[in-house]
Amino acid sequence: MPTYKAPLRDVRFLMNEMFDFQAHFATLSNGALADSDTVDMILEGTADLCENVLAPIYQSGDQEGCHFDNGVVTTPKGYKEAYDQFVQGGWQGLSYPEQYGGQGLPMSLNLVKSEMMGTANWSFTMYPGLSSGCMNTILQYGTEEQKDTYMPKLVEGTWSGTMCLTEPQCGTDLGQVKTRAEPEADGTYKLFGTKIFISAGEHDLAENIIHIVLARLPDAPKGTKGISLFIVPKFIPQADGTIGERNPVTCGSIEHKMGIRASATAVLNFDGAIGYLIGEPNKGLNAMFTFMNTARIGTAVQGIAHAELSYQGSLPYAKERISMRALSGKKDPDKVADAIIHHADVRRLLLTQKAVAEGGRAMIYYAAQLADKMTDGILKGDHAEYEYWDDKLGFYTPILKGFLTEMGLESANLGMQVFGGHGYIKEHGMEQIVRDARISTLYEGTTGIQALDLLGRKVLLGSRGKVVRDFTGDILKFCGRQASHKNMRGFAWDLTKICAQWNTLTLRLMLMARKDRDVVSSASNDYLMYSGYAMMAYFWAQMAAKSFELLEKGGKEQPEFYQAKIQTAEFFFERLLPRAQGHAEAMIKPSKSLMQMDISNFSFDY
Amino acid sequence: MPTYKAPLRDVRFLMNEMFDFQAHFATLSNGALADSDTVDMILEGTADLCENVLAPIYQSGDQEGCHFDNGVVTTPKGYKEAYDQFVQGGWQGLSYPEQYGGQGLPMSLNLVKSEMMGTANWSFTMYPGLSSGCMNTILQYGTEEQKDTYMPKLVEGTWSGTMCLTEPQCGTDLGQVKTRAEPEADGTYKLFGTKIFISAGEHDLAENIIHIVLARLPDAPKGTKGISLFIVPKFIPQADGTIGERNPVTCGSIEHKMGIRASATAVLNFDGAIGYLIGEPNKGLNAMFTFMNTARIGTAVQGIAHAELSYQGSLPYAKERISMRALSGKKDPDKVADAIIHHADVRRLLLTQKAVAEGGRAMIYYAAQLADKMTDGILKGDHAEYEYWDDKLGFYTPILKGFLTEMGLESANLGMQVFGGHGYIKEHGMEQIVRDARISTLYEGTTGIQALDLLGRKVLLGSRGKVVRDFTGDILKFCGRQASHKNMRGFAWDLTKICAQWNTLTLRLMLMARKDRDVVSSASNDYLMYSGYAMMAYFWAQMAAKSFELLEKGGKEQPEFYQAKIQTAEFFFERLLPRAQGHAEAMIKPSKSLMQMDISNFSFDY
Known part of the structure; x- marks a missing residue:
């Protein structure tokens, strides 16, 4: 059984040596708060939370799972206590504004924190993770009143949040959303409908749950252009900040899942639940x-x-x-x-x-x-x-x-x-x-969907390949700088070939897609995986270059650490990067071999 | 939820058109029994068993799992009844000698049957599957008396069997087996030790369980050359064929597994259990x-x-x-x-x-x-x-x-x-x-282990590449025959290239392995996967060729079936076969990028 240990040595290599986070923070308006002592405290504190509070309940949480009883969801043993410690440590507010009680630190530190927490206990980490989604929405689209009402408690963590998008008939295709919001005389709305797969949709960790809900106004256009956003709190907040009346948004059941069993995945029924419009009507999906x-x-x-x-x-x-x-x-x-x-x-x-x-x-x-x-x-x-x-x-x-x-x-x-x-x-x-x-x-x-977003939306439609030309341009500049270092020549040569190939493949797909529309989908997965191997190769080469540089400079404690980085980079280039060639070969095939089969001929037995 | 339907259309294509099983059976000494009516009855009967008896308890068996209570293992609801139907149908004896009550049909029919059964319910199918392992051992190595004692009941299915190899300290490396067999004055042995991961090691389906156990005699040489085989029945068979005394081989627990939860995986404790030597002493592993x-x-x-x-x-x-x-x-x-x-x-x-x-x-x-x-x-x-x-x-x-x-x-x-x-x-x-x-x-x-067996044992050590030369020789002959069919030219050309590459890669690895012993292991997985794609490509090309042939000949009902075969072959060649190139590129790298890292440098945090 793995015993989680925060990989702080690697984290510090990345933050201090590889990407110089202090120099980066200096460019941000809120970066001054993230001095190196503060960052160190955060790393040590997160490691402590992860190793001693979250990791010990990872396996037990899976074994026990969440409990559902007549609308009430109870998390596994120890989760409430762990969440209380999380709240008391002020961890939820790390990257949220000081104005609402947060520490106002750069968002990147939140990501560093969430990787460690997620590794120690992914199920647990989903609860605060969903709150982040809710907070981000309110921060960017909420009125001042809405922010004042919800943000302090959410930042504190005593309230948690959700994102209610999916419905039984649609996940990806949110244009099919049916949940409806009926306007009331007082400017509020009543919501009717069912949402499924709502992570952290109901649980016993927080005293209130703030749902961000996609729904349709009565006069809304069909499809994606008729979706609005609503705040639907489990308990209606009172003027004094305490919770009031129970809102009729109820948990019908929780899913029995293959994994992340300590994370409650709720079916939520909105039976005239009071909601507050957030942002502009019909602009919810944007x-x-x-x-x-x-x-x-x-x-x-x-x-x-x-x-x-x-x-x-x-x-x-x-x-x-x-x-x-x-x-x-x-x-x-x-x-x-x-x-x-x-x-x-x-x-x-x-x-x-x-x-x-x-x-x-x-x-x-x-x-x-x-x-x-x-x-x-x-x-x-x-x-x-x-x-x-x-x-x-x-x-x-x-x-x-x-x-x-x-x-x-x-x-x-x-x-x-x-x-x-x-x-x-x-x-x-x-x-x-x-x-x-x-x-x-x-x-x-x-x-x-990621693959289609990459190839269709970002690469072909969005930029006619420019994003790839820009990115490979950066890689080639790096290769140019490294070509004079004999240790890096192999990496630089492999990357140079990849850059040329990546652009050629992109151009070829762009030309193919003019006549063969389906090629954008048929090539997408191979293109995504190819891009992933190429991008990861670039980052491994950068880590190797940095390691060579630091080893040459000398005076480093633990030179083996940098040696191991170089060796892992070599492993990646020799053993994993070659897979990109299989993807390169497959993606440029016409879509015909995927599209030609008649639907009724996929099987003759069932 | 999938509702299993036996893919009889595809089975019949393979048996009747692709591989002409009737012609094949005609070459076997027991093939006459497998006339086409009999085969049809077996296919229909198996399909019925699978669709109506085994499939319905597939999901429920997973949900319920097996129960363990103080040495007694109970299979999930419905499994005993299903097993009884399996026994009553005579399914266990399909390919076992008529002399012991079986139908004496060719082994291939057993494989056809077990694919359908395994698809409908893999966990269930493991019980009779392990019996097969036990029966094969007794048939080939047992004395006439041992055969007479055990085979009839095993063939019938009223008794089941196991293979007891793994111990806590060893699975692959059976040279480490510690279970010991002490000779008794009456020519029997008493076995002491613990076996783990024993599929069907204890359950309520059969009235007796016959364990085939790997163990060491007191004077046995160390390692793999000191392992003998023993028959250890759960209940000692009586002279009249009924079961007698309970043998002290007991189930200490069953494993909680990720899947195949309706299959009982037992820890078996041998506390002086009576065993009967089968085969020659110390030749058990052979x-x-x-x-x-x-x-x-x-x-x-x-x-x-x-x-x-x-x-x-x-x-x-x-x-x-x-x-x-x-x-x-x-x-x-x-x-x-x-x-x-x-x-x-x-x-x-x-x-x-x-x-x-x-x-x-x-x-x-x-x-x-x-x-x-x-x-x-x-x-x-x-x-x-x-x-x-x-x-x-x-x-x-x-x-x-x-x-x-x-x-x-x-x-x-x-x-x-x-x-x-x-x-x-x-x-x-x-x-x-x-x-x-x-x-x-x-x-x-x-x-x-499969990869090492293929590259190390079968290809390099066992035949210095001859097995690959032989196999690709067959493929090239096929390509030669197909080259004149314009529809098959693309397939034949791709296969020809693969054959050349496969042999080149093999030769190259053979040369590399002379200086770099670890390359046999470092290249093995890529070599295995490469070989798999190559072999599957050959079989898809054969199916395409047969489909073209039958379509040209005309008069076939359901020509779409053959069209779909050809289209699936095209899909395989265009979309999956390219992956072989990634494996080809990776396998020929020296073992250095895998072997160079010092063990202590794999991590600096744990």
């Missing part, structure tokens, strides 16, 4: 899109979280378990067999997890800096700056969410594989990671 | 190796079983669920959105499952014919013939087991993916398939 980037990067974190935890479980096992002799000769001659970490194929399982966890973390941390800059645009009221960075981030988002969650799921499966048959047994804790990881490619937009 | 091919092909079946079931669940869903519009224009204009089967990327999910299920089935059926020929060698007492076909089969075995179970797991995950978030909810039945599929890459030799 508002949701505003948060899509940050919400999806929050889910991308799940990929590295499960790769990390799985690695933390399988690494010690691979060192302890002895089986057979290494092919190159006995390694543990005093034992009857060698530890399985001496077998190359077992190392492949381990290093894949390591490369995904650390490479993905680097990608997320970099994206977190972009998110900081974007948020700074909002804080400063500079819409152009906001849009510029949101656009930048928009290219990373589907790659991070789509690629990292797929790789996280693979990593969790490989961690289990290290255990052999023992991995299949619940008590070892490895199969839970696989089950928990499995949701990550499904919610917050399936991998297919 | 005996086990005899069955490895057939046992592993039995597990390979699990790959296609789960791909098939997952497809049966996701295909109807993809036709019903409506979301968004197809990129090439509205397909269901009268609805608010198009069925998701109109999206190319959803078709990719579906066609991958279909290509794996049907392509894998073809591979298994072909291997089943080899197994028939091998078994015929045993039946005729012709050891040379037995060895010839066992050797042939030995090349297929690790590819089928390793590749098909990996692809089956991927397929199960893709089937779940078709459902979006709904796939994660237990009631839809898709996540159970993923959990059940997950064991298949772990037991009966992990994928890593």
Whole structure:
């Protein structure tokens, strides 16, 4: 069973050496608050919370699951106490405005915190995670009164929040939303309808739950242009800030899921529940899109979280378990067999997890800096700056969410594989990671939706390939700088080839799509995965370059740390990056081999 | 929730058109029994058993799981009744000698039967599956007396069997087995030790359980050369064939597993249990190796079983669920959105499952014919013939087991993916398939073990590449025959390139391995997967060729069936076969990028 340990050595490498977060914070309007002492305190405090409070209830929470009894949802043993500690530590307000009781720190620190928390206990971390979605909506679209009413309690964590989008007939296709909001004489609305898959939709952790609900006004146009947003509190807030009347939004049941069993997934029934319009009528879906980037990067974190935890479980096992002799000769001659970490194929399982966890973390941390800059645009009221960075981030988002969650799921499966048959047994804790990881490619937009967003919306339609030209332009500049370092030449050459290929593939798909519209979908998954391998290769090369630089400079404690980074980069380039070639070959095939089969011919037996 | 339907149309295509089983049976000494009426009766009867008895208790068996109470194991509701029907139908004895009450039919029919049964309910099918392992051992190594004592009841199914290999400290590395057998004055033995992961090790389906146990005699040499085989019955058989005294082999607990929860996985304690030596002393492991091919092909079946079931669940869903519009224009204009089967990327999910299920089935059926020929060698007492076909089969075995179970797991995950978030909810039945599929890459030799068996034992050490040269020789002959058919030219050309590459890669690895011993392990997984894609491509091309031939000939009912085969072959060649290139590129890298990292540098935080 993995015993979570916060990977602070790696976190500090990224924050201090790789991406110089102090220099980055200096460019932000709220960056001065994040001096290095404060950041250190946050890292140590988060590690302590994760290792000592959240990790110990990870497995027990899965075993027990959430309880549903006549509309009341009870979280597993210890979750309420852990949440209270989370609230008392002020963790919910880390990156929210001081005006509402938060610490007003840059958003990136929230992401750093949520990766550690999510790795220690993903189910738990979903409760505060959903509150963030709710807070972001209220902060950006709420009136001052709405902010004053809801933000202090949400920032404190004594109230929690949700995002109510999905309905039984629609998830991705929100144009089909049916929940309706009927205007009342007093300017409020009454909501009627059913929402499903509402994470943190009902639970016993907070005294009130604030739902952000997508619904239609009576005169709303059909489809996506007729959706409005409403705040629907479980208990109506009183003028004095306490909770009042119970609103008729009730939990009909909770789902029995494959994993994340300590996270309550509610069916919510709105039977004339009082709601307050937030933002402009019929512009609700646009508002949701505003948060899509940050919400999806929050889910991308799940990929590295499960790769990390799985690695933390399988690494010690691979060192302890002895089986057979290494092919190159006995390694543990005093034992009857060698530890399985001496077998190359077992190392492949381990290093894949390591490369995904650390490479993905680097990608997320970099994206977190972009998110900081974007948020700074909002804080400063500079819409152009906001849009510029949101656009930048928009290219990373589907790659991070789509690629990292797929790789996280693979990593969790490989961690289990290290255990052999023992991995299949619940008590070892490895199969839970696989089950928990499995949701990550499904919610917050399936991998297919990320792929379509990347290739269709961002690359082809949105920029006619410019986003890729820009990104590979950055990579090529990096390669140019590295070409003079003999250690980096191999990496730079591989990356240069990838850049040329990536642009060629993009151009080719653009031309193909003119005549073969379906190619945007038929190529999308391969394009997404190709882009993921390419992007992760760039980040591994950057980490290798930084490690070579620091080793050459000398005077570093623990030079092995940097050596291991370089070796992991080599592993990635030699063993994982080649997969991109399979995707490259498949994506440029016409859509015909997918589209030609008549629906009735998919099976002749059923 | 998938409702299992036996894919008889596809089964008949393979048996009658593709592989001409009647002609094949004519070459076997027991083939005359398998006339086409008998085969038809078996197919219909199996389909009926699967659809109406086994499938209905698949999901409920998972929900309930097995019960353990003080050494007694109770299977889920309905399993005993289903097993009784299985016994009454005479299904256990299908391919076992008439002399012991079986029908004496060729082994391939047993494999056809077990694929259908396994797809309908894998957990259930494991009980009779383990009996087969036990029967095969007794048939080949038992004395006449042992055969007479155990075979009739096992063939009938009123007794069941197990294979007791794994111990807490060893699974793969059976040289570490510690269970000891102490000789008694009467020629029997008393066994002491603990076996784990014993499928069907204890349950309430049969009146007696016959364990085949690996153990050491007091004077046995260390390691693999000191292991003997013993028959250890749960109840000692009486002279009159009834059961007698309870033997002290007891179930200490059953495992709580990720999946196959209706299959009881027992910890068995041998506390002086009476055992009977079977076969020669200290030659137990060799005996086990005899069955490895057939046992592993039995597990390979699990790959296609789960791909098939997952497809049966996701295909109807993809036709019903409506979301968004197809990129090439509205397909269901009268609805608010198009069925998701109109999206190319959803078709990719579906066609991958279909290509794996049907392509894998073809591979298994072909291997089943080899197994028939091998078994015929045993039946005729012709050891040379037995060895010839066992050797042939030995090349297929690790590819089928390793590749098909990996692809089956991927397929199960893709089937779940078709459902979006709904796939994660237990009631839809898709996540159970993923959990059940997950064991298949772990037991009966992990994928890593299959990979090492293929590259190390079969290809390099065992034949210096000859097995690949032989197999690709067959493919090239096929390509030569097809080159004149214009429809087949593309397939033939792709296969020709693959054959050249496969041999080149093999040669290159052979040369590399002389200096870099670890390369046999470092390249093994990529080599296995490459071989799997190559082999499956050959079988898809054969099915396409047969379909073209039959379509040209004309007069076939349901020509769409053959059209769909050709289209699925095109899908496989265009969308899945390219993955082989990623594996080709990765496998030829020196082992250094896997082996160079010092064990202590895998992590600096834990």
